[in-house]
Amino acid sequence: MRVPLLLLFLSLSVGAVCQQLMLRELSFSALPGNTELTRGRQDASGLMWIASNKGLYRYDGSQLHPVSLPALKNPDELSHLSLSSDGKLLVGSVNGKVWCQLKPGRDDFHLDSISSRTSGHRITGIYSSASDLIAAATYGAGLFIRSGNNFSHHGDTTLLASNDCYVLCPISADEFWVGSDAGITRFGTSWPVRARGKIKSTEGLKDDLVFCIVPAGTGRIAVGTHSGGVQLWDIKSASFFDQEFPGTGQHAVRSIRFFGKECLIALEDAGLHRYAEDGRHLARESERSVTSLFSDREDNIWVFSRGNPVLFASLRLSQYRLEFLKEQEKRVLALLNIGDEIWLSSADGLFRLRNGTAAPMIREEGLRFICLYHDRQGYIWAGTFDKGVFRIDARTGKYTRFTEKDGLVNNNVLSVHGQGDTIWFATLGGLSSCSISGAQVRFFNSNLQKQVGQVYIYSIFADSEGKLWIGTDGKGLACYDKELKWYREPFRHGAIYTIAEDWKGHIWIGTSTSGAWELRHGSFARRTEEEGEVTHIRRAGHDMMAVMHQNRLELYFSEDSVSLSFGEGSGFFFGPPDINALCNEGSRFWIPGENGLIRLDLPETRDKLRPQLLLENVLLYLEPLKEVPSSLSYEDNYLAFDYTGFWYRQPDAVSYRVRLAGLDQEWKETRDTRFIFNDLRPGNYTFEVQAGLYNNFTNASSVSVPFHIDAPWWWKWWFWVLAVLVVAGLGVLFIRIRDARQQELAALEHEKVTFKLETLRSQVNPHFLFNSFNTLQSLIETAPVQASHYVEQLSDFFRHLILLRDKNEIPLKDELALLENYTFLQRQRFGSQFDVRITIPEEYENHHVPPMVLQLLVENALKHNTLSRTEPLIIHVYIDEEKRCLVISNPVRKKFGAVEGTGMGLDNIASRVRLLGNGEMEVNSNEHTFEVRLPLGQQTEHTAG
């Protein structure tokens, strides 16, 4: 059985330059020993999950992270991964446990209650709808279905007719298929779940042991069996196509993946094969016995095989190894494709690659083909350096050479383009042309050729309107449309490498030094962000232009651009390819690469060209939040965001930019997957993150998280109103107190002045002087010694008076000294009719009193009372220790007809005492005694004195 298959593969690969996927091994560090990665799946968030014999891992492109599943027993081997209809991961184990992910992108799983039924049996398929209906296929116990708390079972006694299920595949929203030992059973998806019918040998199924059921493009289902190979089911006609995939029937089919017009089929013990959808065998991609295939949303294929590392490749890239070229001559000079047939030139010659073989077409020493063109008549024109141009019959390979002798203007031909029956040649000697009628080729000197003149022409292009565009080196761009028009600027410096027309009919120009330009409304606008070399511009598919830069291919959809990467293993051979060494048909490109010729199938939609972005966590003080509350307290202002962009083809190409709207408007570009904001002020914010490739964010996927940080209570409006009121109140109070104080001071000043006036008036009153002089006269006569003493006392008195009158308060001892002066003077006059008795303990001598108060009070007493020798007027001055006041008391003996004082004396003293702030002066007067009590002021600091 196996011999014919091997022979078949041999015949296909002899001398082959077959186009193979660029499979590479994924290496994961720090995996426990004996871990076998068995299958993979991407959930709706874009995160990749990988099952093993040791449990489940999540893979973000850089590392495998183990994920704990509830009730997973070590070493519980996982046997199944699939997705629910709402994009959550479903996990099954070899002993019957079924887990469901709670939310795509998260590590939280719950053990489904269906596990109680499936326990002990290998899970081979799980179906789950959004309406809480779950079906689990087992190997050994049939199919179990749960909806809410209702369970049902299908097995060997029902239409399923077997307890050994191999596969379960959702076909549409209302149907899933189960493959078992007894063919395919079709089930509905609404409760109660019923079997709808069978697909067996009677329906054309070649083998009833169904191992794989896979959607195969629109309207088709691929079915792989144990010994019947791969078959395609047409949903519309409900029957199998006649289509065969030769060689697949000899081995059990383990896995199938369709992509575009090709598919990958994994055969047990016979490796991984690529077939065209029409059944042609294209390549044997791997020798390994593959157990599981998975293709992700970026169109990468993940190949799992027991005991081997995971193989990985982009389904959009495949390559021919150009081993037929000599080692030194591997540089591709020119490329042309006619469908899938490739014409390729290197210094080694011109080759045709067809059906997996390379055939040399023209080989000659020193001959270098630098451009290739396929004309309408089916001929290939090949321009050379110095050797003219060749016209090759693509069918027979016969060729004719045309040189300067035949009328070609120059033997260096850099570009060829046909327009009707005319073929134009771009040469290092100007424009050349020939006309074709049947097999006749006639070179002619056109008028246009003369007008263009002798220039180096790099590129020539006839657009859809019949205009001819000519790109030169240093002379600019020329356009011929009835007459010749030159665009010297902006192409004066450098050469025009490439000319193309976009879907709107606009002309694009790629230059050697100034990037790519688009002619819009008669003037050129630069389309590339930077200057530099643009070697190729091609229309790729419906509304996409591909621009080849020095290190990347950039795609333009209408106004904006998307960068496309060529990572390790697909990087360009010697920098960007030579200007004629790239060809395409629609979105399929052939580009010389590091190890051969790369075929690149561009995705038609831009969402295939961006990483998926997942916001993994929002952290508050580095503690993950379950959910982001709409409002955070003012203290919760240290926030971090964890995000990851998934781009499995080249994880290191992912770059991010973040912005916190509300804080700043500028994007910050970063490679980190965590961004921290601390000490955020209260306010409204929106965290925005975008994931792009190679710092190109025009097509980025983005996530935004709005949140609000509350103001603290002292930032609320009512607090501010309160605060303003309090401050205003305090201000008013302060102003009032200050005013009162100023009034008091003014009053004190006034009292002082009045008092001064009063004392001066009384002391220097003429009576006092007159009396004093009388006394003095009498003394001079009677006791001259006493008289001189009197004069001394008098002058002492006046000196004290002058010294003290300006002060607010003085120590009591100074006041007493003054009083003694005064008493002495008056006693000389009144003799023993009057006396002042002072009893002040020494510790009170430093207390303060207003100046001249005692003298004034004594004078008052003398003025208002009669004096006699029998009843002398005794004035007592003492301290009331209890009340801390100075008391001046005298007996009352009213003088008749005594002069009434102005009354100002006592009032004045009282107000002065009050203003000094020592308390109130008391005046107690009755029939017998008159008593004035003065509160004592502060003590003088001894140190100061």
Place this chain on the structure above:
Amino acid sequence: MPRTLLLLFILIASAFKTEDDRWVCENGIISFVSDAPLEKITARTEQLRGLIEPSKKTFAFSVPVTSFEGFNSELQREHFNENYMESNIHPQATFTGKIVEDVDFSKEGSHQVRAKGELNLHGVKKERIIGATIQVKENSFTVTSDFKVLLNDHKIAIPRIVHQKISEEINVKIEARFKKKGAKTQ
């Protein structure tokens, strides 16, 4: 005032003195070869001008870029001038500097010297030390030298494809006969 006059006199005198020591070349020959596998391009000009002052050991050479003749076609010459050398912006190529060795120009015979200086080509200056031979004769001497110029060193960019026809390394050859300034040409 007399002092200034004296100073002026000394200056003029010294100028005249150095004038005696200047050797010039009016029509030296410079040629180059680009030897690429696909094409060999040669060009030469006789408009190399040179000046050597033995007392100061200084030298200066210059050549108008547009004066080169040869090439494989007139169009090639045009591209050499306009696109690669950009002679409208950088019309002259110069080499100025000092001779490292001491040379007795009065002694007939051959001297190996090294000329150290700045080669200015395509407006891009490069410090070079270039070996040369000086053949001293009666009343004249001849300088000959071979050296290489890398296109990359002087930022001379050749577009793709044609790049294959031009060598990355250009071989340059000069031959210049110097006469004492003021001496009559024969």
